[in-house]
Each structure stands twice: as structure tokens, then as C-alpha cells.
Amino acid sequence: MRLNKMAQQTQQSGQSNKIGNYLLLIVFVVLALSVVALFVAVETYFIGDIIAAGIFAGIGGIALAICLFLLYQYRRQATEVKIDIPKVMTTIECQNKGCANKTIREFQRGDYIFKDLDVACPKCGGKQMITAIYKEVKVKEKTYSV
Amino acid sequence: MSFIPGNDSPILQILSLGMYVFFIIFIFYGQRIQMYVMVREVENSLHKLRIIKEEGRKTAIEAIKEIGKPTADPSARVDRYLEYFTIGPQSMDPAGIVHKLDHILDTRDERLKEDVRIMAPEAANNDVQINNLENTLEAAMALNYIYKVVRHYYIQGKKTLSLYVIMQLQMILPLVMKEAEAYASALKAFAYGQPIGDGVGPLIASKLMHGYEVRKVPKDCVVASVPFEGRNALVLKAEGPGGNVGKPGDAIEHVIEEQQGNIACLIMIDAGLKLEGELVGEVSEGIGAAIGGPGVDQFKIEAKLTKYKIRNYAVIVKEDVGDAVSPMRKEINDAVDKVIERVRDVVKERTKEGDTILIVGVGNSIGVGQ
Ligand SMILES: [Zn+2]
Numbered sequence: 025m026r027l028n029k030m031a032q033q034t035q036q037s038g039q040s041n042k043i044g045n046y047l048l049l050i051v052f053v054v055l056a057l058s059v060v061a062l063f064v065a066v067e068t069y070f071i072g073d074i075i076a077a078g079i080f081a082g083i084g085g086i087a088l089a090i091c092l093f094l095l096y097q098y099r100r101q102a103t104e105v106k107i108d109i110p111k112v113m114t115t116i117e118c119q120n121k122g123c124a125n126k127t128i129r130e131f132q133r134g135d136y137i138f139k140d141l142d143v144a145c146p147k148c149g150g151k152q153m154i155t156a157i158y159k160e161v162k163v164k165e166k167t168y169s170v
Numbered sequence: 171m172s173f174i175p176g177n178d179s180p181i182l183q184i185l186s187l188g189m190y191v192f193f194i195i196f197i198f199y200g201q202r203i204q205m206y207v208m209v210r211e212v213e214n215s216l217h218k219l220r221i222i223k224e225e226g227r228k229t230a231i232e233a234i235k236e237i238g239k240p241t242a243d244p245s246a247r248v249d250r251y252l253e254y255f256t257i258g259p260q261s262m263d264p265a266g267i268v269h270k271l272d273h274i275l276d277t278r279d280e281r282l283k284e285d286v287r288i289m290a291p292e293a294a295n296n297d298v299q300i301n302n303l304e305n306t307l308e309a310a311m312a313l314n315y316i317y318k319v320v321r322h323y324y325i326q327g328k329k330t331l332s333l334y335v336i337m338q339l340q341m342i343l344p345l346v347m348k349e350a351e352a353y354a355s356a357l358k359a360f361a362y363g364q365p366i367g368d369g370v371g372p373l374i375a376s377k378l379m380h381g382y383e384v385r386k387v388p389k390d391c392v393v394a395s396v397p398f399e400g401r402n403a404l405v406l407k408a409e410g411p412g413g414n415v416g417k418p419g420d421a422i423e424h425v426i427e428e429q430q431g432n433i434a435c436l437i438m439i440d441a442g443l444k445l446e447g448e449l450v451g452e453v454s455e456g457i458g459a460a461i462g463g464p465g466v467d468q469f470k471i472e473a474k475l476t477k478y479k480i481r482n483y484a485v486i487v488k489e490d491v492g493d494a495v496s497p498m499r500k501e502i503n504d505a506v507d508k509v510i511e512r513v514r515d516v517v518k519e520r521t522k523e524g525d526t527i528l529i530v531g532v533g534n535s536i537g538v539g540q
Pocket residue numbers: 118119120123124125145146147148149150
């Protein structure tokens with residue numbers, strides 16, 4: 025049961041990661057804008073408009089602080105551990121040659137390859153055996169064209 | 171004072187002053203900054219390793235509680251188990267070292283299994299469960315060790331503030347993390363008794379031997395006599411479905427002696443490490459004793475083969491470290507029939523009808539019956 029929980033967790037974290045990437049982009053844009061705002065503040069200060077300079081400096085400072093805080097948070101999140109555990113499936117085949125009914129279900133504790141099952145074939149009532157246990161990794165591996 | 175002649179804009183002045191400061195800082199502290207970045211990277215990985223390790227310990231304890239039904243809390247005993255070490259034999263005078271190593275490994279194996287029996291009294295008489303628990307604990311042990319070694323170099327690097335200590339650690343870190351993740355998924359597979367990628371050898375052997383009479387051979391292996399392309403094939407594998415690699419070296423010696431050396435060829439089937447860029451589940455063929463581990467089994471097999479001048483062919487299924495110890499991937503499962511075809515070709519081309527051949531499926535037999 026722990027396994028299932030882990031699988032769900034990893035799915036969720038995968039989604040939040042995608043959102044995280046967009047967020048990161050926005051954060052960087054805001055970061056750049058806040059730096060510009062600070063520069064403008066300095067410039068307006070030298071021109072002599074102290075009130076405008078104060079406003080620009082305030083906006084820039086707050087935006088910068090928020091961005092840095094978000095980046096710090098993101099970093100902490102990124103270090104959280106994800107152990108990806110895909111579902112392991114058990115293939116059951118009917119031993120009756122004429123039937124060869126095949127069912128695939130999730131792995132249960134106690135399953136092993138070439139285990140004779142007590143449960144009779146739902147089609148013909150023949151004996152059933154576990155013929156394969158494997159996991160399917162869905163993520164496509166990056167291929168490098170070399 | 172103007173840093174840029176001919177331009178008096180105060181912003182440009184500040185900017186160029188900033189640039190100078192930046193350069194000066196980098197000239198004197200560049201390496202130090204680089205080191206802090208590296209330390210940070212290592213810190214993150216170490217943090218991750220600690221979580222993986224804790225998770226492994228928890229999984230092991232839970233599995234023991236669930237299967238073994240101990241009366242007392244096994245945590246303290248598990249912690250002691252995780253710190254268990256093995257001292258290798260002295261190699262100053264290497265003659266006879268293989269048997270010394272063999273003896274040490276036997277003692278270790280026995281000792282660990284006894285410990286597991288004490289921890290899990292309910293499963294004490296169930297070899298399958300004991301083997302699975304032992305494998306689970308060994309994976310947890312490996313994770314614990316990896317964490318401690320990385321932590322050692324990390325602290326040492328921080329203490330000495332040496333770029334080179336930190337750099338070495340940072341360089342191998344991706345590989346270390348990959349291995350740790352592999353062990354983490356192995357732990358789950360072992361706790362649940364799922365077949366792993368390394369089990370492809372035993373899986374192929376049991377596909378060949380299924381339905382024929384099976385007998386046990388020392389140590390922890392099974393063998394069956396199977397008609398194969400008009401030859402008599404002795405098919406050998408570690409006994410399943412418990413997590414167990416057996417001692418194929420001893421088993422092969424035993425079978426060859428039983429046949430008085432009258433064996434046309436030995437074909438070993440194993441999972442082989444793939445290089446990056448190769449596909450998982452690729453089948454390739456060669457010669458030599460295809461067996462991993464500390465080398466004891468390989469030594470014994472080679473010695474026996476040389477004595478009787480038996481040819482040794484190998485067929486391997488390519489996979490990476492992670493695949494080898496985590497639940498078997500579909501690609502590896504699909505390679506089984508391809509390997510059997512390859513073995514068929516080798517047997518047809520290299521032996522005569524009526525010959526006796528020995529086919530060995532090397533690897534961990536967890537989740538694979540016979
Ligand atoms: Zn049926």
C-alpha cells in the first residue's frame with residue numbers, strides 16, 4: 025500500500041514541477057524588472073525628483089525581495105526527494121492450451137514467476153500460472169543522435 | 171572623478187565602479203566562490219541521500235515487522251545490522267586468496283541470515299522470506315554506507331576548505347546518486363519479492379527447465395535435465411523465488427564433476443552492464459565466464475573449465491545498474507525469448523547431437539520460481 029501512495033506522490037510532484045518551471049520564468053522576469061526599477065530610482069534621484077525615486081526604489085526593493093524569497097523556496101523544493109516507482113504488473117496465463125486466456129493485474133505480495141494459482145481460469149476453468157512480472161517505464165529516454 | 175573618460179552620467183559611473191569591484195572580487199575569491207557553489211551542490215545531494223537512507227531503513231523495519239512479527243521492536247537490531255562490516259582477506263601474499271575470500275563471504279552470509287532469523291521469528295523457517303528480508307537489509311546497508319562515505323568527504327572538505335576534496339566528491343556525485351537511487355528502488359523490490367533486472371538469467375533458465383524434474387545442488391542452486399535441440403541440456407539456476415544468487419561456482423563444479431567433465435560446452439546467461447547509448451534489453455554474445463560478484467565464482471568456474479578443457483560461451487542482456495536492481499523492465503522481460511533463440515543457435519552451431527551441455531542462468535532469483 026505504501027507503494028501506491030508513493031506512486032501518487034510522484035505523479036503529483038511531476039505536475040507541480042511543470043508549474044514550478046513557469047513560475048521560475050516569471051520570477052526571473054520580475055527579478056530583471058525590479059533591478060531596472062532600482063536603476064531608474066537611482067537615476068531619478070540624481071535628476072532631483074526624490075519622491076519618484078522613493079516610489080521606484082520601494083517597488084524595486086519589494087519585488088526583488090519577493091523574487092529572492094521565491095527562488096529560495098524553489099531551491100528548497102527542488103532538493104526534496106522523489107523516488108519514482110512505476111507500477112509492477114503480473115501477467116497470468118491459462119495453462120489450457122486451447123484457451124490461453126491472459127490477464128494482467130497489479131503485483132501482489134507473494135507473486136512469483138511460474139507460480140501456480142489456485143484461482144481457476146474465468147473462461148474455461150483451467151489452471152492458471154503467473155508467466156511474467158515486470159514494470160513498464162513510460163518516460164522515454166532521451167536519445168542522442170550520435 | 172570619472173571612471174569612464176568623457177562621460178559623466180552618474181549611473182554609468184556607478185556601473186563601471188561595480189564592474190571593477192566585481193573583477194577584483196573574482197580575481198581573489200573566484201575559487202572560493204566556486205567552492206561554495208560546489209559545497210552547496212554536495213549538501214543538496216547529501217540531504218537527498220539522507221532521506222533515501224532513512225526511507226530504506228524504514229522500509230526494512232516495516233518489512234521485518236510485517237513478515238517476521240517480532241515480539242520486540244526490531245529498530246535497534248536493524249541499526250546494528252546496518253553498521254555491519256566485513257574485512258577482506260590480506261592480499262600481500264595473494265596465493266590462495268580466493269578460498270580465504272570465499273570463506274569470509276560464507277561466514278558473512280551465514281551470520282547475516284542468522285541475524286535476520288532472530289529479527290523475524292515468524293519467518294525463521296521460511297527460506298524465501300528470510301532471503302528476501304536479508305536482501306532488503308543488504309540494500310539498506312549499502313545506502314547507509316554510501317551516505318556515510320559521502321558525508322565523510324563532505325565534512326572533510328568543509329573542514330579543510332580544500333577545493334580538491336570537494337571537487338572530487340562533486341565530480342563522482344551524479345554516479346553515486348544514480349547508484350543510491352538504484353538501491354532505493356531495489357529495496358522496495360526485495361521487500362515485496364518482485365523479480366529484478368538482474369534476475370533475467372535465472373528467468374531464462376527457469377523458462378527452459380519449467381516442467382522438468384528439478385533437483386537441488388550445492389549451494390542454493392537447482393538443476394534440471396532438459397532435452398534441447400537433440401542435446402541433453404543441464405540447466406542450472408539459483409533457487410527461487412526467494413532473493414538468492416546461490417553459489418553458481420560451486421554448483422557448476424559439482425555438476426561438471428558429476429558428469430566427469432563430459433560436457434560439450436558451458437553457456438552462461440547473465441545481465442550485463444550496458445554502456446550509455448545502448449538499448450535496455452539488447453542481447454549480445456561472447457565468450458568467458460559471465461558472472462559478477464567478488465570473483466570467487468568466476469575463479470572456480472574458470473579453474474574447472476580449464477581442467478576439463480570445456481568451452482565457455484556467454485550471452486548477456488544489456489541493462490544499466492539501476493535496471494539491474496530495480497523491478498524487471500518490460501524490455502528485459504521481452505529479451506527472454508531472444509536469448510533462448512541465441513542459445514539455440516550457439517548450441518546448434520557449436521555442439522553435436524547427443525552431447526551434454528550446461529546452461530547456467532546467473533543472477534538473483536528473487537520472484538522467479540522454477
Ligand atoms: Zn482458460
